[in-house]
Amino acid sequence: MKKSEVPQDKSNLESANFRELCYAVDENGEYTTAHTTGWDPKTIALDNAIEDIHQRIEDAKNRVQNNQTSPIEYYMEFHKMDLPILASYVGIWQWRVKRHFKPKVFHKLSKKILQKYADVFEITIDQLKNLRHAN
Amino acid sequence: MQINFTHHQSAHCENGVVSNLMKHHGFNVSEPMVFGIGSGLLFCYIPFLKVNHAPAITYRAMPGFIFKRFAKRVGIKIEREKFKDPKKAKAVLDENLNNNNPVGLQVGVYNLTYFPDEYRFHFNAHNLVVYGKEEETYLISDPVMETVTTLTDKELEKVRFAKGALPPKGHIYYPTNFPKELDLEKAILKGIKHTCRDMLAPMPVLGVKGIRFTAKQIRKWPKKLGVKKANHYLGQIVRMQEEIGTGGGGFRYIFAAFLQESSKILNNPKLADLSKEMTQIGDLWRDFAVDASRIYKNRGAKADGYNEVASQLETIADKEEVFFKALKKAI
Numbered sequence: 001m002k003k004s005e006v007p008q009d010k011s012n013l014e015s016a017n018f019r020e021l022c023y024a025v026d027e028n029g030e031y032t033t034a035h036t037t038g039w040d041p042k043t044i045a046l047d048n049a050i051e052d053i054h055q056r057i058e059d060a061k062n063r064v065q066n067n068q069t070s071p072i073e074y075y076m077e078f079h080k081m082d083l084p085i086l087a088s089y090v091g092i093w094q095w096r097v098k099r100h101f102k103p104k105v106f107h108k109l110s111k112k113i114l115q116k117y118a119d120v121f122e123i124t125i126d127q128l129k130n131l132r133h134a135n
Numbered sequence: 136m137q138i139n140f141t142h143h144q145s146a147h148c149e150n151g152v153v154s155n156l157m158k159h160h161g162f163n164v165s166e167p168m169v170f171g172i173g174s175g176l177l178f179c180y181i182p183f184l185k186v187n188h189a190p191a192i193t194y195r196a197m198p199g200f201i202f203k204r205f206a207k208r209v210g211i212k213i214e215r216e217k218f219k220d221p222k223k224a225k226a227v228l229d230e231n232l233n234n235n236n237p238v239g240l241q242v243g244v245y246n247l248t249y250f251p252d253e254y255r256f257h258f259n260a261h262n263l264v265v266y267g268k269e270e271e272t273y274l275i276s277d278p279v280m281e282t283v284t285t286l287t288d289k290e291l292e293k294v295r296f297a298k299g300a301l302p303p304k305g306h307i308y309y310p311t312n313f314p315k316e317l318d319l320e321k322a323i324l325k326g327i328k329h330t331c332r333d334m335l336a337p338m339p340v341l342g343v344k345g346i347r348f349t350a351k352q353i354r355k356w357p358k359k360l361g362v363k364k365a366n367h368y369l370g371q372i373v374r375m376q377e378e379i380g381t382g383g384g385g386f387r388y389i390f391a392a393f394l395q396e397s398s399k400i401l402n403n404p405k406l407a408d409l410s411k412e413m414t415q416i417g418d419l420w421r422d423f424a425v426d427a428s429r430i431y432k433n434r435g436a437k438a439d440g441y442n443e444v445a446s447q448l449e450t451i452a453d454k455e456e457v458f459f460k461a462l463k464k465a466i
Contacts, residue, residue, distance in 0.1 A: 001388060012253045020280050020379055021146045023167070023388035025414060031167070031392035033146070035281075041428030045370035049187060050253055052367055067143060080245070082188065085257050085299040121425040126349055 001025065003034050008071025012046070053080055064131055070106035071131050072097070075121045089120045136265035140237045142276040146382030146389060147195075148262040150175065151278025152239045153202050153263055156310055159237055161390045171393030172322045172331040173201030177337055180340045180349050184300075187256065189371035192349065194385035196333075198241070198260030198301060202308070204329070208322035212312035221292050226307030231309065237266040237276075237374040241306035243297025249277070249284045254379065259301045265291075279379055299443050323397045324466055330390075331463040334455060343456045350398060350448035357441050365441065366431040373424045379409055384417030391417060394462075405465040409458065416454050423447045 003024040013019065019035040025033050060074040076086045087094040092113075099105050100113075111125065118128045126132075139161055145151025148168040157164045170176070174196060178209035181191040195201075206213045216288050218224035243259040244250060270287040286294070295305045334342035350374070358363035376385040391413035398406030423444060430440045 001383060001414070001421065012251050017252075020279070021144050022383040023392045025148060025381075029411070030389075031395050031410075036383075039377065039383075041373060041424045044428050044432050045373045046253055046375075048367065050369045051376065080187075080256060081183075081204075081299075088298040088302070 003027075003032060006036050007039040008036060009038045009040045009043065011043040013038050053077070059133070063115040065103065067103050069101050070103050070130055072117055073101045074131060075117070075123075075128070079121065088118070090116045092116070136232060136269070137274060138232065138235050139267075140206070140264070140266035140276060140335070143278070145278040146279050147175075147380040147386070148278050149151050149198065149201050149260075150389075152262040152264055154203060155276065155278060156237065156239060160310060160313060162238070162313070164317070165396065167393035167396060168319070169205050170201065170386070170389050171330075171397065172319075172326040173203075173205035174326050174333065175201045176330050176384075176390045177242050177333055178342055178345045180345045180352070182340055187371065188367045190352075192372055194376060194381060198262075198364055202239075205322075206326050209317045209319065211310045213308055214311045215306065215308040217306050219465075221296055221305065224295060224307070225292065226247050227290075227307060229268065230263065230441060231307070232268050236309055237263055237264050238307050238309045240295060241303035241308075242294035243299070243303060243434055244294075247277075248286070248290055248295045249280070257297070257299045259297050259299055259303055259326030265396060277345040319400055323401060331459045334459045335463075343452050343459070346448055346452035346455065350445040350452070353441050353448070368377065369427050369441075369444070370431050373427050376420060381400070384420040387413055387420055401466075402466065409462055409465060412458055412461075416451065416458060417453050419447070419454065423451065446462045 001022075001024045003026045006022060006024050014037065019037050021033050023031055023038050024034050052107075057074070059075045060077045062070065063069045064071050064074050072086075075081070081089070081098060083094050087097045090097065099111060100117075114125045114128060118125050121128065141155075143151070143155055143158065145154060145166045147166065150166045150173075151199040152168045153169045153173075154164055157169075161171050172451065177194060177196050181193065193464060196204075202232075216227060218227070228238065228240075231358065240263055241259070241436065242261050242263060244261045245255050245257045246262070247255065263275055263277040265273050266276055272285050273288070273291050274283060275286050276283050295303055299302060308437040336342045336344070338344060339348055354369055355371065359365075360368070377383065391410045394406045394410035398410065399405060426440075426447065427444050430444065
């Protein structure tokens with residue numbers, strides 16, 4: 001990549017006001033560094049990934065409302081987690097966390113366990129149960 | 136309290152932390168040098184592991200390996216410690232800062248408040264330097280950022296004790312013993328040899344073979360997974376290749392910069408020619424990203440689009456095979 005070809009496309013980096021560093025060749029063929037504000041192929045990939053996450057959140061929300069899953073799964077998706085990540089944050093085995101996705105099991109959970117989940121998601125038990133959170 | 140530490144932005148976090156810490160201790164080692172000596176370049180399709188619901192692909196060595204190899208090869212010693220107790224982790228950090236010693240930390244990205252929201256995923260192998268503390272705020276030099284930044288006591292604890300794959304567990308590290316002069320020449324040769332060995336390894340998912348394996352998978356994706364998932368997987372490859380920290384082209388440009396610098400140190404013009412070739416290979420990776428993005432941009436992709444990008448990857452694999460065989464002979 002030549003230094004003059006380093007892409008300066010619009011991207012979500014702008015919102016945080018920062019530019020990335022990359023390596024490119026100058027007119028004399030010497031390697032140097034240059035700033036980039038973003039590159040479309042990458043921005044599209046990232047946007048698609050974010051959109052996919054939003055869909056997962058929306059889907060989980062619907063299933064909570066239809067009583068097909070517990071709010072724990074919704075909050076897990078909301079925090080961009082998957083089962084292994086959530087299990088390691090709450091310190092509970094994966095198969096137990098998965099079981100807590102069942103609405104029937106969720107309603108019988110003790111306060112102590114609910115508090116563990118609430119702490120990880122940084123909400124109150126009440127918010128955890130009722131799918132209401134700050135944002 | 137603030138240590139007199141100079142922040143240099145770098146493309147990749149681990150190389151950047153090492154390079155910045157070395158510069159702080161009076162050794163002018165560039166980022167590509169750290170990356171090359173530490174044999175950072177790689178390609179690996181990691182089977183069985185999913186990241187963000189798509190297969191994990193990496194263009195670099197395992198987190199931590201670059202620094203470890205670099206230290207061993209140039210003869211510096213590193214002190215490292217991991218913790219169970221966050222309080223103890225904090226105490227050790229504060230003690231080092233009081234002793235005027237800037238330290239490297241491994242952290243999780245998800246709770247790094249100064250990152251753009253879109254980039255905050257559960258990735259636990261980010262690195263940064265802490266170079267001071269003012270009341271309850273820590274002064275942070277994150278090598279991928281343009282300028283220095285800060286994190287509160289609480290925020291820092293959260294990122295140091297992030298959970299999930301590769302948990303940092305408060306991992307703190309800093310160089311302690313330095314030789315009088317760095318023996319770069321030997322270290323460079325070792326680094327290059329190791330990279331050639333990795334890239335030409337007789338393993339189906341590693342190096343050149345790994346690129347071919349990935350190409351084969353891509354051909355199968357649209358039929359096996361449906362267009363939506365196949366596009367998601369393809370997007371993930373491009374993201375891993377061009378993510379913040381790669382310097383573009385899946386680290387190939389950083390490696391080319393390393394070869395150019397090495398050719399001057401070793402007085403070996405062959406390496407300068409190979410550097411040019413690696414730049415061209417990096418350009419091919421960028422072309423691949425452009426064409427792949429065309430597929431996942433227009434959702435209704437055709438199957439031959441996947442075959443085309445797969446063929447591109449196979450061409451890259453052929454070129455890299457020739458390249459690393461030549462590189463092995465050049466030193």
